[in-house]
Amino acid sequence: MPNQEKESLLKKSGKWGALIGLAWISINIIVPLALLRIPAVQKYLVALESKLPFQIPGIG
Numbered sequence: 001m002p003n004q005e006k007e008s009l010l011k012k013s014g015k016w017g018a019l020i021g022l023a024w025i026s027i028n029i030i031v032p033l034a035l036l037r038i039p040a041v042q043k044y045l046v047a048l049e050s051k052l053p054f055q056i057p058g059i060g
Helices: 009-036 039-051
Strands: none
Touching: 009 039
């Protein structure tokens, strides 16, 4: 095993690893943050929060 060369993570995953990682980041982080900047989405969330049977600290 010491003589065996270790492959880097990028070589193991190939070009698809970077694409899948970028897609995951954009779906889980960038898209929700972009949606929160739209006024219609903000109004919907405020209306939804007022219908909940419990209070969320820090909102409203």
